[in-house]
Amino acid sequence: MAETLAVLFTAGTVVGLLVALGTELDDVRRWLVVGILTCTGGSALGLVVAGRRVPRVVLQALVGGSAVLIALAVLVPVDALSAVALACLLAFVVVDSCYFFSRRFAVGHVLGGFVVVDSALLLRGDVAAGTVLALNTIMVALAVVTHRLAVRASGASSDPLTGLPNRRAFDDALQDLVRDGGTASVALLDLDHFKEINDTSGHEAGDRVLLRVAEVQLPPGALLARHGGDEFALLLPGRGGEEAVVEVWRLCDRLVDTGLSCGVAQLHAGESAAQLMRRADGALYAAKAAGRGRVELASAARVAS
Template identity: 50%
Template structure:
């Protein structure tokens, strides 16, 4: 996982879809594209080219089944290939279509690719897919006899407009996952990343650690010095951590004075050492931290409960420290309260 994807706030990549959502969306578009291809083929002139169109449509339908079945387990990078394959199928359909009407009808299916690209990928990556898709169908239409240049250019404008609108909508949706005070991901963005990283860890038997971080005595800071002072403390913590965390980490403001952290590929003891090192970088701010390592079979809620138990243990031992959850008995009080 890249820092661009997981939001240590090093970029403003507008990626809002998890691999599960991406798989469902791509499978749906493949299914509708393949079905539309069958309809287009049925209206085409009989011959070998019509047979090729039918085969391409069936390939799209098979791809829909495959993506729907296994796509949620894919790494994000593999979706670039899946979207590229969709572009190749459509461009090929345009080239082999037996008549201009069929060519143009097949070319319109590239709109699915444009939507996928801007929904799945960040700005430059989406733009690259858009350029390849539009250039591909444009070239295919230009070499097809009988398709007017004006119609081709009109289609290009429609596709570009769709891309611009989808990009803007995705950017707006992405901003809903950002904490306006610190610029970190918020609880919603964290939960999306947690779902994706848990799926990946389960798929490849990977290592993942989760951390919950509390600012000690934060209420007294607000009460004594005002909420602006409290906000400055939160921003200072966010700045220190975001610059010290490794690439691929997900650091978020979980809510109030609590931050959350995901460290893919890092076991619990190593994550604990990292947390303690970063805490020491701002000794003027006391932090309590709970660390837990993903264990095979854990759900996302179980992992975060383990981190929460470790955080509680750190608090009852005097605050200003980090604890690793070792799988022992639950040290929470019966009422579930946590010291603040």
């Protein structure tokens, strides 16, 4: 979200600068342009520097604030054509809101953008109401399409039964964690005798067991994903191997009616995601071989890729 918003703020800065260079401005408008470009350029730079450390609420505030900046920019040009061109920057607000925010927040940002930008266009007095409505129609269509694409994209990274991240989403998160470095562990959790549950009680009973695991309370910062079939994968940032084993045992205690075999591996410096997962898989195999219902910690030795 931060990266995308940084790109949009940068593009807005460039567009505003190009329009300003082609327009004769009085002192008031000139200082208004300087203020707007300082806000957009500074926001873009701040997002690039801060990156993932930016809280979500700050990103939402920046999206809402950008609509206000667009409305102010609309008042700068002398000619109506340049004003409408700047108003089209509202598309950035629409795309960002509908792709990253929930429907409630997205609708709020889009409607708020319409109010402030439309008001600025009409306040000028040289932009027809029909032109404003036409611009709004385009933005609504863009919002609908973007939201549908966001829904499809989220479906590609989530498990349809449990709603958890799927293997693809887990692998992406793991790659990011390995790239960032630091202390982290992963755990593979396998349901004991899951095939017997399906065979004796039916697939609906098996689905209920999977949902029970999906709804378990997780440690802060942890990511649980359905890795496939009856296997789950747990990502534990900031936790070493021994601490991760304790956390996994706590999780198993919350699922006392569900038998689990678990393998845990701590990330080591220079280790790839594939190597880490192989060690976790080896620990899981050891837990099963030792009688199931156990949590095993992988050795520090790395598996060759």
